[in-house]
Amino acid sequence: MNETTKKESATMSSTENVLRASHVAKTYDEGGLRTDVLSDVSFTLKRGETMAIVGASGSGKSTLLHIIGGLDTLTAGEVEVDGRILSKLSDAERGRVRNRSLGFIYQFHHLLPEFTALENVCMPLLIRGTAITEAEREASVLLERVGLGGRMQHKPSELSGGERQRCAVARALVTKPACVLGDEPTGNLDEGNAAQVYALMLELNREVGTSFILVTHDTRLAARMDRTLVLHNGVLQESPKH
Numbered sequence: 001m002n003e004t005t006k007k008e009s010a011t012m013s014s015t016e017n018v019l020r021a022s023h024v025a026k027t028y029d030e031g032g033l034r035t036d037v038l039s040d041v042s043f044t045l046k047r048g049e050t051m052a053i054v055g056a057s058g059s060g061k062s063t064l065l066h067i068i069g070g071l072d073t074l075t076a077g078e079v080e081v082d083g084r085i086l087s088k089l090s091d092a093e094r095g096r097v098r099n100r101s102l103g104f105i106y107q108f109h110h111l112l113p114e115f116t117a118l119e120n121v122c123m124p125l126l127i128r129g130t131a132i133t134e135a136e137r138e139a140s141v142l143l144e145r146v147g148l149g150g151r152m153q154h155k156p157s158e159l160s161g162g163e164r165q166r167c168a169v170a171r172a173l174v175t176k177p178a179c180v181l182g183d184e185p186t187g188n189l190d191e192g193n194a195a196q197v198y199a200l201m202l203e204l205n206r207e208v209g210t211s212f213i214l215v216t217h218d219t220r221l222a223a224r225m226d227r228t229l230v231l232h233n234g235v236l237q238e239s240p241k242h
């Protein structure tokens, strides 16, 4: 990342908290079947902070990330992203906040199979209206940065698992979002590749100042983040650092 990028992210927004969840509750109610998933989730995430969310399978980690990311609605409470309360926005405004302030990385890369690595990384910029030459320039910088400078014209099927996830990291960061949300972003990789992708995300966190919330099963990877929060019985609790 060059000096201009650092300066841009430093002046992007003066809001100290990138994310704030306040008494978030979520109940799925489908066909008379009620599932209380989240009962009372509150936390704040500062600009540049990294946070791991851990918890048993089915504890609601993905549900929580979807709500924070504006992909699912909450039953009660409030989520604020970069100073905007999601539930008070129209669908179009919420879409803009997602595109402007958040980046997403999933367990499976979710790259578009018909497009090259370069085109995939360009996509979030094109969606926000960046001209194609500028988008390609910025996407190339990011792809170089994640070690895929020699793979820009490859399609996802022509990349290894680790390379695909590094491409997904580049796509999540190309818009210089305030926060990246990752749902088991290395869950599909072997230990070596998982450690490499984590190291890369933490380097980018330090260089660009992007906050990260990563859901993971791996307590060793979680320990590399600034904070670890545990989701249990619908409540999120800070786990003390040793």
Ligand SMILES: Nc1ncnc2c1ncn2[C@@H]1O[C@H](COP(=O)(O)OP(=O)(O)O)[C@@H](O)[C@H]1O
Binding pocket: 028, 029, 030, 035, 037, 055, 056, 057, 058, 059, 060, 061, 062, 063, 064
């Ligand atoms: N769309 C849905 N409708 C009903 N129940 C759901 C839905 N999505 C998730 N759940 C339930 O919510 C709980 C939490 O799921 P999830 O957030 O995926 O957990 P985790 O990511 O921690 O494994 C599970 O019991 C799951 O069955």
Ligand SMILES: [Mg+2]
Binding pocket: 061, 062, 063, 183
């Ligand atoms: Mg999940």
